[in-house]
Amino acid sequence: MKKNNKKFLSGGLGQLTIPLIAIALLFIFNLIRDPGFFSIGISHNNDGNAVLAGNLISIINGASELAVLAMGMTLVTAACGGQDISVGAAAAIAGSVFVKVLKSGSGISGGTVVLAFVSACIVAMLFGTFNGILVAVFKIQPMIATLILYTCGRSIAYWINGGATPTVSSHIITAIGSFIPGIPIPTPVLIVALVAILFKLLFHFTSLELFTQSVGINGSAARLNGINSTFIKLLSFIILGVCVAVAGTIGVSRLSLINHETLLLDVEMDTILAVAIGGNSLGGGKFKISGSIIGAYVIQMLTTTLYAMKVSSTDVKAYKAIVIVLLVVIGSPVVKQRFSKLVERLTAKKTITVKGAEE
């Protein structure tokens, strides 16, 4: 019976074990600290809409950009065995394009928003293609290849914005960034759900998942089975580009302005972390998108918990680091092995002492 349990934990859930335990621990910790921490209430926002409010909602809401990026990053990681560190910079570019197009017309209608989003998508996909070509065609490691855009991406955004931080005021943008009138759930959360569903559909109606994993695990064999691995890698970067555009759009819409220097700053690190916490190997191969999404929520939950404990926003990093290290140490195969050996030895000792007592 006990054995079954063990197997369920390590085998049944597989790579999701660690992130789920992390969430559970954070949950329990917060409940002990403040039993009302997770209470969800209904409040009325400035527009007089009844909306859900509470720490849990703000965690799920706040992790939206991260979750979207983590989904795309998972795919890139799986196919290329490396990470894109330019997502923050690229999101700044996408956000800038979004605002630029919004402001180019006379007014902001639904049509302009769609047009602006599509433009942002196209631009982000172009930059994704650039990264993808470096990685897939020139066979440069993803981290190095994307270092280029990481270095100059925000400068390109600066150039698009003409050095300013333009604002947009439109009820549509506000709706994207906060709530759609009549719907109590924050729009970014809905967008994450939508993106997740799109990924699910993508994997259901295409064999992208199988091909990506094949390329990531054994590129040579994949090629000899007729898979165009260059295309698969490129595609993963292009899909990440769409995710970047979505994240950039959410980020811009939250504040109704584009600040190319601060929009999604340092998000690349959190994104990679989300992928890793989700139990995906950063070396590529098998992956689980759901793991990365949970990873994103773990990170956000941790951040929110720390804020709630009155840790200042600049200091949060230090505590986050400690938790990350704890998580990865627990998840480390070496530690697991040592631990199980220790348990074995302890139980073995017991039997020996029992024997000794008998003698």
Next chain:
Amino acid sequence: MQEEILLQMKGIDKKFPGVLALNGVDFTLRKGEIHALMGENGAGKSTLIKVLTGVYQKDGGVITVEGENVSIKSPQDAQNKGISTVYQEITLCPNLTVAENMFIGRESGEWIKRKEREARADEILGGLGIPARSTQQLGDCSLAVQQMVAIARAVDMQCKVLILDEPTSSLDDKEVNMLFELMRDLKSKGVGIIFVTHFLEQVYEVSDRITVLRNGELVGEYPVEKLPRVELVSKMMGKDLDELSTLGDPEEKKTIVNEVLYEAEGLSSSEAQPFDFSIRKGEVNGFTGLLGSGRSESVRAIFGADKVTGGAVKIKGEQVKVTKPIDAMKHGIGYLAEDRKRDGIIAELSVRENIILALQVMNGMFKPISRSEQEAFADEYIKVLNIKTASRETPVGSLSGGNQQKVILARWLLTHPDYLILDEPTRGIDVGTKLEIQKLVLKLAEEGVSVTFISSEVEEMLRTCSRLIVMRDRHIVGELTGSDLNQTQVMKTIAGGEA
């Protein structure tokens, strides 16, 4: 004659999760002998070697070197105790120089005496007749030379025990002979050599004694002259060889006169010289020749596995272009690659996913095979090919070599190819599976599938092929059919003796 015992392993146990890889194995090596360690895949040869070299820690048993009890904790530790190993895969660093590769990991001081060491390296290399310079970057050398550098390194370590784990698999005949010379030389100096190989002839050429393992257990230790080949094989397999005869006599093969399925003229690739080739429907032919003769490169060119640089290809009489694997697949060609681990299996994916992969690729990304269909396909082929796996969802990497090979075969059979290229499908797998694969080839041919079959073991090819294409030095040098299909003729053609 009672020779001095150099190394003794007694009652060695090694457990892996769920498997008892070694069960009370004994092994004795005497001074100045070449001792072949034989066994099918999964017999426990590699595990025993790894225990001896400190890569794995034994779970039970005793190891003594020159009568002294030792525990070997790491490869370094093994080296210090006079046990050196040359592995099947080259285990040197391509980014370092030849001299560095020979001396790294065993310097005495913290400072590196570059000049001294290069002079010494050149001396050793010269002494062994290895065509490499000490200052060369190792990655610039051919694979064979890299292998010899690894041996030179071991030789220089004044080792008492030298383990050669499949050292000949990437060497040509000349180099093999050079290696054997070297082995005999070392033997005369009192070194004990453990020789692991798949090539039976080589065992009989140099070994003094043979130890046979099967299923992680010791079968026995025999002086080489007291163990005829047939007996050795049966001891390795643990069953009688009668089965071999059920395949029928190679002489009976008739030349196939069906219509031509595939025809290539002047086909060449980045790796292969231009060659002409054709195969008829339902024909089984083979490429033979020494390693490096261009046989694998030629079939890779047919499949478009390397960059195709020229030539005209006709399939079923129609001019077609095959430049990438997917082109070949779309024209009904399947290709089982030589290197199973590198080019075949997707180790972490399940048996099911590995089986449906090629079919899925042919269907295209936007027409995924439904899960239930995938499962049906997988179950069908697991049954048909008798694949031994815990379930269809087991990662293929955890299967034994033979079963991995069957999974890849299943992958290609599922695409219902007209023409199947099998490059060394029987390499490194157990004899039972070898037979099954040969039978399958013949059965496929009966059903009208054309097959090109490559094997290092000429016997296997004689048993299956009705036509043999012989290659030497990257060119086709002969084609054997009918009564010419016999071992002597093949050897003659390979060696080019008639001139």
Next chain:
Amino acid sequence: MKNPFGKRKEPLTDTQLLMTITIGIFIVMYILAMTLLGGGFLHAQQIFDMLNDNASLIIVSCGLTIVMIGGGIDISVGAVTSLVVMSCVLYLNNGGNVFVSILLALGIGLAFGLVQGFLISYLEIQPFIVTLAGMFFARGMTTILSVNPQKVDHAAFAKLRDTQIVIPWLGYTAKNGNLVPARIELGVVVALFCVVMIFILLKYIRLGRNFYAMGGNQTSALMLGINVKRTRFYSYLLSGLLSGISGFVFMMHTGAGNATNAAGMEMNAIASSIIGGTLLTGGVGNVIGTFFGTMTLTTIKKIVVSSGLNDPWWQSITTGGMLCFFILLQSVVLGRRSKKKKA
């Protein structure tokens, strides 16, 4: 035919080839800057300024090069530098002693190296994650120590800080007729010392060669009898130590601590190493190359500024462009080589 005594000419190794390209490009670029832009580039002080400003970057890049040669990555270097600066500044301002502050700098660096190295080598956790956590921790600790910029107010330190090597004959005559001698800060001496020491380590010391072996092929290195875990541990330890040194040098240059110190330094260090010919795949690279990598990176920034493109975004765009150029160049050069090898 074979002459055992004569010097045989071997084709350049990958490391040498990439390094040569970098040095060549640096020299060509600098000469072009001298002839086309003139001005500051004609004075020796220009080079010394570049060194003065980038001494700490050179030091961390060396550490990173070691880690990268071993096939790893350390992105905590900039943050550790920043933490060291802040800790030392606060310590000195609270009446500390300069010598102890040096020990403090080295100690913090070593501590990071120790913990990160242990986690990566012995617990086998992905280096990116570990050093990312290290980076977060160091940045967080820096702001916990002080959010506000802190200026050092310490007589003995000021003396050390202001110690400069003055070389009159390399100076130049300013417009007002005064001779401006060339000045080199102490930090540059430390940086060059580090470069030389690590060059020797990587070339002539056993541990250094083991880094290459480990980066070239980890399994092979293990089979060759190298203690891979310990070797990897040392690579991170060295990188940590160098971050500590870099922190002190940084403080000697700026004389103040600020939470945003050395922001983005890790990426500049990675860029320096790459431009200098280090491959992230490991096994290929050299600190001399890295040194020139840093200089090339700095020169291009200087050229951009001298060309009148003062907007800060020009600098990062040219840096990005240059990175792109070098990365592609490496890929093409090494790709060609391996093709040649096959033929």
